[in-house]
Amino acid sequence: MEFRxxxxxxxxxxxxxTDEVKKAYRRLARKYHPDVSKEPEAEKHMKEVNEAxxxxxxxxxxxxxxQLGSRYRAGQEFQPPPDWDAGFEFSGPGPSPADDADFSDFFANLFGHTGRARHGADDFRMRGQDRHAKILIDLADTYHGATRTITLHVPQADEHGRVGVRAHTLHVRIPKGVKEGQxxxxSxxxxxxxxxxxxxDxxxxxxxxxxxxYRIEGRDVFQTIPVTPWEAALGASIEAPTPSGPVQVKVPGGSQSGRKLRLKGRGIPGTPPGDLYLVLDVVLPPADSDKAREIYATMARELDFDPRGKMRE
Structure with missing residues (x-):
């Protein structure tokens, strides 16, 4: 997908x-409107103009x-960064899916869910429009609950039609157990x-x-835990830092990197809570001293171990 x-x-x-944008749009609409235009590919250009x-x-x-476009140029290979619109406050209701059906994948990836009404069918009453924004919180906030001061960016046009942003600062209570997407x-x-x-609202x-x-799937949390070769080979009881605090964990002997240790109920709180999976990562000590190199050389001589043996079968 290319940046537009x-x-x-x-x-x-x-x-x-905004007046200059409006004048430019009207001029190009007269030039490319397929009902009157004799320009080559007028319909294609008209769709691009409508989208812009x-x-x-x-x-x-x-x-x-x-904010996003300052880092890209036209035609550059593009994928929207994760949460690129976090912190921006948008109003609703917005266009229906049919309204942007003729727009590009670029538009759909950026604005497919931005500016749309998300709650209820009565948003056209005299009450004020609902607004929405995406916020980023730390994983620890959902484990314990928290109160955070959050500043949102509210886009608006001034009396001269120039687009700017004002800050909207809020004190928000993060409920314990909140999931991504909630x-x-x-009010x-x-x-x-x-x-x-x-x-x-x-x-x-x-x-x-x-x-x-961390990697999060629903209420389950996956966390990589480094262990030494001897802890993995011989088994050990280790202290593992987790989002809910340190816990003692038994590493079974003969473990390899990638082995998952399930801690039931220690994922994101809820009814029921998720699980926490500790993913073992066997980390080798560096051979940065004579003693360390001597130990590695002894292992090479004494241990009958070929990690690539099965590849030759």
Whole structure:
């Protein structure tokens, strides 16, 4: 998938106001509208123009796209980074799936779920619109529960039509046992209502911050634990740091790298809780001293061991 430069498609500067974006879109629509255009591949160009306008005319999508797009150029091989839109606050309801059916995979990957209504069918009432944002939390927060101060970025256009971002700071209670993809509802923190009607709600979609120590599947947590060759070969009782605190674990003798030790109920809390799997990683001491090299040389002489023997069978 290639990165799309929507500013290049509309022929406007990245500092363009909403009025300038609107004028550029109208000019290109007159040029490429398939009902009147004689330009080659007019329909294809019109779809590109419509897609670019859908992003750049929307302050919320444009602000998030600007943050992402500063690192890419048109035509560059592209995959959206994980959680690229975390921390941006979007309003709903948004377009239905049919509205962007003619848009590119690039658009669908970025905005397929951004700006859509997620809750209820009554969002068109006079109450304020619900808003939503993705937030990143530490894995430890779901084990113990926590209160965190979170600052969201709220895209908006000023009186001159220039898109900017204001900060929306919240104190959020992270409930114990919350899973990835779950929503925390903050009542009345959405868009203001009309005519004195109540404000909408803000829904925070929870994602766990990237952490090389853990892999998460539902409520199960996988954690790599380094062990010495003698602990793996002879068996040992070791202390393992885990998200819920240190635990004593028995390593069975004859273990190899990749062996999983299941700690039932020590995954993400819930009813029932998940499990924690400690994945053993046998780590060799460095041969960085005469003594260490002597021990390795003795092992080479004394042990009848060929790790590649089965490959030759």
């Amino acid at each position: 430069d929507y500013y290049q498609i509309l022929g406007v500067a990245k500092t363009a106001t 306008n859908a992003v750049l005319s929307d302050p919320e999508k444009r602000a998030a796209y600007d 929503h925390i509802r903050l 009345g923190q959405g868009s203001p209502g009309l005519g004195g009607s109540p404000a909408g 803000l829904f925070l979609e929870v994602q766990f911050a990237p952490d090389a120590r």
